[in-house]
Amino acid sequence: MSREQLRQTFTEDAELYDRVRPSYPPDLYDDLADLVSVAKPNVLEIGPGTGQATRPMVERGWSVSAVELGQELAEVARRNLPTVDVTVADFDTWELPPPTYDLVLSATAFHWLDPATRVQRCAQVLRPGGVLAVVSTHHIAGGSEQLFVEMQRCYDRFTDDPEKGGLPPASAVPEDSSEVDRSGLFGPVTFRRYEWEVAYSAADYLELLSSYSGHRALTSERRDGLYDCLRALIEGNGGTVTKRYLTQLSAAVSLNQPLA
Numbered sequence: 001m002s003r004e005q006l007r008q009t010f011t012e013d014a015e016l017y018d019r020v021r022p023s024y025p026p027d028l029y030d031d032l033a034d035l036v037s038v039a040k041p042n043v044l045e046i047g048p049g050t051g052q053a054t055r056p057m058v059e060r061g062w063s064v065s066a067v068e069l070g071q072e073l074a075e076v077a078r079r080n081l082p083t084v085d086v087t088v089a090d091f092d093t094w095e096l097p098p099p100t101y102d103l104v105l106s107a108t109a110f111h112w113l114d115p116a117t118r119v120q121r122c123a124q125v126l127r128p129g130g131v132l133a134v135v136s137t138h139h140i141a142g143g144s145e146q147l148f149v150e151m152q153r154c155y156d157r158f159t160d161d162p163e164k165g166g167l168p169p170a171s172a173v174p175e176d177s178s179e180v181d182r183s184g185l186f187g188p189v190t191f192r193r194y195e196w197e198v199a200y201s202a203a204d205y206l207e208l209l210s211s212y213s214g215h216r217a218l219t220s221e222r223r224d225g226l227y228d229c230l231r232a233l234i235e236g237n238g239g240t241v242t243k244r245y246l247t248q249l250s251a252a253v254s255l256n257q258p259l260a
Contacts, residue, residue, distance in 0.1 A: 013210070014072035018050035018080070020208045024107060024135065025194040028249055029056045032103070035190065035251050036131050041102035044125055046091050047109025050076040053135065054084055057105075067091050069112075092117060101125050107135035115179070123185040126254040132186060133251040141167045142244030143197050147237050154229035158222045159214075170195055170246045177250065186252035194247045202234040205241050 040061050048054045048066040050073055057064050058081055065085045068074040074086045087094070092114045104122045106113070122132045141148075148167050170193070177189035200208060206227050209215045215223060234241045 014050060014070065014076045016207065017073065017211045018076050020204070020211050021049065021052050022198060022245075023052045023056065025196055025247055026056070027194055028135065028192070028247060029060065031192045031249060032105075032131075032133060032251070033060070035133070035253075036103050037129060038102050042100060043103045043105060044097075044101045046104065046106040046122075047112065048077050048084075048086065048107075049073050049109070051080045051084070053105065053107035054081055058083060062103075067094055091121065096121060096124050099125055099127055099130075101130055102127060103131050103133060105133045105135070108137045110134045111136070119180055119183045120185065123183065123254055128254060130254045131251050132180070132254065133249060136248045136250075138170075138173045138246040138248065139167055140170045140173065140195070140244050140246045142170075142195070143199075143242030144237065144240075147233060147241055150233055151230055154226055154233065157229065158226040159218065167244075173246055173248065175248070175250070177252075180250075180252050184255075186254055189250050189252045192249040192251075194249075195244065196247070197242050197244045199240050199242045201240055202231045205234060205243075206231060 040063065043057055043062050043064045045054055045057075045064055045066040048068055054064055054066060054077065064081075064083075065087070066074075066077065067087050067089050068077060069088070069090055071088050074088045077084065077086050104126055106122075110118065119132070126132065145167075173193075175189075175191045177191075180186050180189050209227070209230075215226075218226065
C-alpha cells in the first residue's frame with residue numbers, strides 16, 4: 001500500500017487507537033520546555049491522533065492547536081481534550097495560518113507527511129526563534145528479546161516483512177539531521193533519546209499491533225494466522241511480552257521568519 005493509503009488506516013478504529021497507543025516519557029516534555037524560549041508556548045501539533053502527546057502539553061498549561069488527518073481520530077481527541085482546537089485537514093495541503101507558533105510538534109506522525117514540503121511548511125507557521133520538534137518511536141532490542149527473535153518466524157510465514165533476526169539495538173537508530181540541515185531554515189538540530197519498556201498480555205499486545213498501519217493493511221487471513229502464531233508464542237512465554245521502546249526527540253530553532 002502507498003503512504004497515502006497507509007496513513008488513512010489509523011482512523012478506521014479510533015477507539016482502539018486511543019485505548020492501546022502509549023503516551024511519551026515525561027522527560028521529553030521537560031526537555032521541550034527547556035528548548036522553547038517562552039514559559040507557556042503556543043503550540044501547533046501535527047497528527048495528534050487521539051491526544052497521546054497532546055495531554056501532557058495541555059496539563060502544563062501550554063496552548064495547543066492541532067491538525068489531524070482522520071475525522072474519527074479528531075473526534076476522540078476533542079472528547080479527550082476539549083480545550084484543544086483540532087482541525088481535520090491534510091497538513092500537506094492545509095492553508096497555513098500566520099507564523100505565530102512558538103512550537104510545532106509532530107509525534108510519531110512526521111514521517112507520514114510529504115518529505116518534499118514538510119520542513120518548509122513547518123517553518124512557515126513558526127515565529128522567528130520558534131522550535132520544530134519531531135518525536136519518533138522505535139522498537140528496539142530489549143525486554144523479551146529472545147521472544148521477539150522467535151516472533152520473526154511468524155512474520156516470515158504470514159507477511160512479506162523483510163526484517164530478520166529480531167529488533168535492532170538502540171545504538172543502531174541514527175540521529176539524522178540532514179533533511180532539516182538542507183532546508184537552511186533552522187539552526188543545528190538537538191537530539192534527545194529516551195528508552196522505556198511496557199509489559200503486555202497476549203491480548204493487549206495483539207490489540208496494540210492492530211493499531212499499526214502495516215498490520216491493518218494485511219488481509220484478514222494473513223492477519224489471523226499471524227496473530228494466532230504470536231499468541232501461541234506469548235502464552236508459551238508465561239503469558240506476557242515486554243516491549244522496549246526508544247523515543248527520539250529532534251528539535252531545531254527557526255532562524256528567521258520564512259516567506260509565505
